Amino acid sequence: MNSLRDKYCIVGVGETEYSRGSGRSTRAMAVEAVRKAILDAGLTAGDVDGMMDYQSGDSTLAPHVAPDLGIRLNFYMDVMGGGSSTEALVGLAMGAIEAGMCRTVAIYRSMNGYSEFRIGGTGARAAQPVRGLDLAQVPFGMRSAGQNFALTFMRHMYDYGTTSEQVAHVKAAHSKHASQNPKALLKERVTVQDVVNSRWIVKPLHLLDCCLETDNATCIIVTSAERARDCRHRPIHVMGVAGRVSKPRLDFHWAHGPISRVAGYYARDIVFGQAGIAPEDVDVTGSYDAFTFTTMLQLEEYGFCKKGEGGAYVSSGVIELGGKRPNNTSGGHLCEGYTHGMSMVIENVRQLRGTVDDYCPRGTEGVHTYDYSPGRCRQVKDAEISMNLGWAMPPLGSALVMRR
């Protein structure tokens, strides 16, 4: 597999407030997030000449966002897509720069995922006419993400004996991390019992197995390693990337089993092959925690444990701050806010810089206590390599390995 290992960097990250009612347009939020990321990189509008974004008919386009900030574009691409787009677009941005189309790309996602287009599928989305491939499932009351994914988790329980209690540890761990994150929507720590005692949504998923719905915009800036040397922060190098890797029969993935297998099965050799590392070399992970069990499925499919042992892995303490390989140290989609995957990459960039925005008074300057009691520190000590596990649905995923 070809590799651009270490030739491209993420040099800037930024986000708006996470809220349940932004009171403004996706254009206004996108502009704020892109501006923050440009300033974070120590760049100016004139330095950014590429822009990419993703959405599902619920957001604003690059040709509207760039001019607001005085950016003239040599390249842009508005992409349809949700989860797993973040890592894929980082790879495509590298490709656009490598092809000589542009020099520096801002990638954003802006969404009123709570106040306008509910990500959970309620409201206007629930009333849409049903046509095409949706006829294979929506007439049977299967429309939301939870309803779409639950068959996969139920079969995993059957195949491997995985339990609700085991995956509830994911929520407990991420809530611990969110308690160290001033930006997080849910800062209160919860227990495994809290999760399994919360009401059922679609069995085998409880309310607290499900992520949040959030209004926000987020941005990541990609440029060459050469240009990154002149930016404000320590460059964070891309070692490997896999984008929108799918299982067979993506139209109806249940046709090709095992249905408890997810796309990471096919993505792992691509991303680890480029990066030249193995799972044990990774210090911190960022999983797409649309649900507790999606984290478990991804971690085992990428080889952080054996297939089928994901339940034991996520309940062992490994994924918590203070554990061997913490996951979603910002609190992720379950607790920080729902960003369609962007925030987990942003968090890992900050982790590798050593500058996470926790409650340490000089945390963003890189001074941390590593005290993981509530309301304190969430910096992972000496994090050198991170991995993001992007997810759109069981048969579709992306991945990104970065180093400091």
Next chain:
Amino acid sequence: MPQPVTYRGMSLVVPDNDSEWNEYFAHARQHRLMLRACAACGLMRYPPTHACPWCMDLGWTWKEVSGRGTIHSYEIVMHAIQPGFKEITPYAVVLVELDEQRGRPTPDEALRIIANLVTADFTPEAEGAVAIGKRVRVLFQDLADHFALPQFTLTDEPAEGRVWRLSG
């Protein structure tokens, strides 16, 4: 099909040029579960598509299947998203593996269909009766002159392999 079919507040749209679904639902209205079979290699596929996913041939015919199968996975919707389903919660969504063509052309492949598990009058089956491994057969829920939804119901046949359901 001349007009959308209304079902549980949803508008099910199968226009005349929907060459994937039109005949499938019309066959269902005749109470026949018909799948597309490749004219070249003979393998059946679901959902209806326009090329064979195994040999890429564009030719196809409709082939009837027995409508019998086994529950491969399931979920119980407790909190409905679509307004028309709120009145029937809890309801089961099942992934049924049909008896025909199991493990072909590779061991991980099968003809699998999503539907509700219902009783003879199309009300949701009791939650405690739903389990992986149980045997089912198709029932056709007539919604219009030209349209029926294939649903599934439990049979008296002995279950296949290990029967398992989520406790609690």
